[in-house]
Amino acid sequence: xxxxxxxxxxxRLLKWLGEFGKDSDGGVSRFxxxxxxxxxxxxxxxxxxxxxxxxxxxxxxxLYGRLEGTTYKDETILTGSHVDTVKxxxxxxxxxxxxxxxxxxxxxxxxxxxxxxxxxxxxxxxxEGSRFPYVFWGVKNIFGIAKREDVEDITDAKDIxxxxxxxxxxxxxxxxxxxxxxxxxxxxEAHVEQGGVLxxxxxxxGVVANIVGQRRFNIEVxxxxxxxxxxxxxxxxxxxxxxxxxxxxxxxxxxxxxxxLVATVGKIEVKPNIVNxxxxxxxxxxxxxxxxxxxxxxxxxxxxxxxxxxxxxxGVEIKxxxxxxxxxxxxxxxLVQAVKEQCDKNGxxxxxMHSGAGHDSQIMAQFVPTAMLFVPSHKGISxxxxxxxxxxxxxEGVKALIGAxxxxxxx
Amino acid sequence: xxxxxxxxxxxRLLKWLGEFGKDSDGGVSRFxxxxxxxxxxxxxxxxxxxxxxxxxxxxxxxLYGRLEGTTYKDETILTGSHVDTVKxxxxxxxxxxxxxxxxxxxxxxxxxxxxxxxxxxxxxxxxEGSRFPYVFWGVKNIFGIAKREDVEDITDAKDIxxxxxxxxxxxxxxxxxxxxxxxxxxxxEAHVEQGGVLxxxxxxxGVVANIVGQRRFNIEVxxxxxxxxxxxxxxxxxxxxxxxxxxxxxxxxxxxxxxxLVATVGKIEVKPNIVNxxxxxxxxxxxxxxxxxxxxxxxxxxxxxxxxxxxxxxGVEIKxxxxxxxxxxxxxxxLVQAVKEQCDKNGxxxxxMHSGAGHDSQIMAQFVPTAMLFVPSHKGISxxxxxxxxxxxxxEGVKALIGAxxxxxxx
Numbered sequence: 001x002x003x004x005x006x007x008x009x010x011x012r013l014l015k016w017l018g019e020f021g022k023d024s025d026g027g028v029s030r031f032x033x034x035x036x037x038x039x040x041x042x043x044x045x046x047x048x049x050x051x052x053x054x055x056x057x058x059x060x061x062x063l064y065g066r067l068e069g070t071t072y073k074d075e076t077i078l079t080g081s082h083v084d085t086v087k088x089x090x091x092x093x094x095x096x097x098x099x100x101x102x103x104x105x106x107x108x109x110x111x112x113x114x115x116x117x118x119x120x121x122x123x124x125x126x127x128e129g130s131r132f133p134y135v136f137w138g139v140k141n142i143f144g145i146a147k148r149e150d151v152e153d154i155t156d157a158k159d160i161x162x163x164x165x166x167x168x169x170x171x172x173x174x175x176x177x178x179x180x181x182x183x184x185x186x187x188x189e190a191h192v193e194q195g196g197v198l199x200x201x202x203x204x205x206g207v208v209a210n211i212v213g214q215r216r217f218n219i220e221v222x223x224x225x226x227x228x229x230x231x232x233x234x235x236x237x238x239x240x241x242x243x244x245x246x247x248x249x250x251x252x253x254x255x256x257x258x259x260x261l262v263a264t265v266g267k268i269e270v271k272p273n274i275v276n277x278x279x280x281x282x283x284x285x286x287x288x289x290x291x292x293x294x295x296x297x298x299x300x301x302x303x304x305x306x307x308x309x310x311x312x313x314x315g316v317e318i319k320x321x322x323x324x325x326x327x328x329x330x331x332x333x334x335l336v337q338a339v340k341e342q343c344d345k346n347g348x349x350x351x352x353m354h355s356g357a358g359h360d361s362q363i364m365a366q367f368v369p370t371a372m373l374f375v376p377s378h379k380g381i382s383x384x385x386x387x388x389x390x391x392x393x394x395x396e397g398v399k400a401l402i403g404a405x406x407x408x409x410x411x
Numbered sequence: 412x413x414x415x416x417x418x419x420x421x422x423r424l425l426k427w428l429g430e431f432g433k434d435s436d437g438g439v440s441r442f443x444x445x446x447x448x449x450x451x452x453x454x455x456x457x458x459x460x461x462x463x464x465x466x467x468x469x470x471x472x473x474l475y476g477r478l479e480g481t482t483y484k485d486e487t488i489l490t491g492s493h494v495d496t497v498k499x500x501x502x503x504x505x506x507x508x509x510x511x512x513x514x515x516x517x518x519x520x521x522x523x524x525x526x527x528x529x530x531x532x533x534x535x536x537x538x539e540g541s542r543f544p545y546v547f548w549g550v551k552n553i554f555g556i557a558k559r560e561d562v563e564d565i566t567d568a569k570d571i572x573x574x575x576x577x578x579x580x581x582x583x584x585x586x587x588x589x590x591x592x593x594x595x596x597x598x599x600e601a602h603v604e605q606g607g608v609l610x611x612x613x614x615x616x617g618v619v620a621n622i623v624g625q626r627r628f629n630i631e632v633x634x635x636x637x638x639x640x641x642x643x644x645x646x647x648x649x650x651x652x653x654x655x656x657x658x659x660x661x662x663x664x665x666x667x668x669x670x671x672l673v674a675t676v677g678k679i680e681v682k683p684n685i686v687n688x689x690x691x692x693x694x695x696x697x698x699x700x701x702x703x704x705x706x707x708x709x710x711x712x713x714x715x716x717x718x719x720x721x722x723x724x725x726g727v728e729i730k731x732x733x734x735x736x737x738x739x740x741x742x743x744x745x746l747v748q749a750v751k752e753q754c755d756k757n758g759x760x761x762x763x764m765h766s767g768a769g770h771d772s773q774i775m776a777q778f779v780p781t782a783m784l785f786v787p788s789h790k791g792i793s794x795x796x797x798x799x800x801x802x803x804x805x806x807e808g809v810k811a812l813i814g815a816x817x818x819x820x821x822x
Binding site: 193194195200212214216230231232234238243244245247254255264265267268274275276277278279287289355356358380382 | 627672678686
């Protein structure tokens, strides 16, 4: 396998892995602990064995393939991503991190032989939260921070209990006395961008410096439902009108703060939602993200004050409920610098950037030095059968990964 | 019965009539040609007979109660309204016009005896369109403008055909050779306001000079669905943001035009409607009403231009589809003046106004001189079990009706 083949080999394996859980319309639905999920992990296990990796599962079903190091036997360089998908997802989200890791390790093994430090690729059990109301089950179990009680009473849409699904798949809770791994010296996750920045800026690779923090809100505007014909404009308490004033203010403020701040009103429900009734009630969501906590806090405080001010001026009630508050997660600066240098050294067309989406890396980064690599998402599309990354870019991402792992594991 | 008893007598009869089709929670659901509807018409028939009115149904089930005139036997003064209700409606919408007519005729008969011209009260079969997708079935059949083919293929929510329901209730299509009545010299409909203006302005009676015209639109904004975290603000085509700009513009323009123009965005549907996805698509309705056609046309033209301008500036597609265009209907100026004079003469606390809602009178006015009287709706509530009008105001409305009918039928 030459450098030139990396992209095609990666695409071939993505398509192969995408057969497990393939939907009739071409998408992939592979939920945690389903038969398709089990088949995918078993197939990856065989692939890794074929490549000469040492393979093992942990208690909950994270799958590891390992090249043993010759010298620093208690030091491991880890790569990989999650094997589960959203409902009717694509071939790239999650899958790419696993396949890129396998292809990189295969290349390194063929070209340089046994590394000084262990290299491992992990196919993590779950990240998306698509089947059960729980996310990051895979990575959280690597570090023993997934709590048994958080999943003991949850079920999927068919009322199958989490615990039953897990046991039927052949796995179980992490043993209480399992030691937390302290051999992982670095984790590098390759992933698709899930945004359009790389494609628009014609870059093949993104080196991620940090993952944004997120705050999410439910906002309820309570006005008064009235007859659309018989209620003069001056007598109205129109929840849609007030909401539109609020959305405008939020967007104006977000643009003034400028990148990387993003604010999204993605979901709206209006009551009674009838053409000839002045709407009495509007419920909408607000999702705000930024790489720096202080700015995230400042912006959301200002927006909340502004929303209350508009409600007061227009004589309606408002309820602002923050139900998610996740801090930004910086990647490890030393590791990011090392990855960046490899991109330079290999002449890759890359860009320093942040991740606007959440990833396994944000949990990983709390425990081990972590970095992320992005490849472009065509039109920014993700969580869709239409996900696409050109083979050339898939290959460029693998090259960056190869460079970084070589630097970390062979020197 | 003295003038002082009119309100209480009216309220008593409204409650009595409201028993037919009463819902378990106190509202009224009385749809065209249902058993409850048949029972209500039969009960009204008996009530009218008890009062000494000559009673008859027409082919489709409109019920008329008549006091014969002594002198002008081919001239009739008509009052009344519709007997059907919306789903879970109240005691006043429709019912009030029938009961007010009966109480007024009873009073006139007792006090003044036989009139010079015939006086009739009509309990019209249908106005709300609550059971079948057809409105004004009752009044349109009085003038032979309801088309057989418009109802021949329609069914209710339980798939019962219109024609079957009609025949089971004992009625049938209007005979082709029936003569159009040319004896009706005036129609006066008493109705609840269905808005809050009379209550806010502390008036007991509204004299309606015209019924608004309406234009209704579906507006679709097509942007681009994108990941809420990975799509910078500058790269977005956010359908909710653009819609909020449009709603703001519409409301600003509507306020500048001032009363009686009203504009309502009552219904919104967002796609994909997910908290963490920049919305790609927003569909919303616009309902615009005004008493003058030229202003209605001018305003909706300006709003449509403005919407397209905003869409163009923000780089999204827009589709503006007008699916209803009903002209304003003026009431008969001579008749309105006569009603107004009776209000003055009887010392009623009244207000000249327009109707922002549609009524049987808007069809009636195309064929005979027509006027409307409103009484207040508490908090403007209508189409709800919470509809309420104080007995005193119910009585003031009946007084206005008595004055007008006396003037028209006894002189």
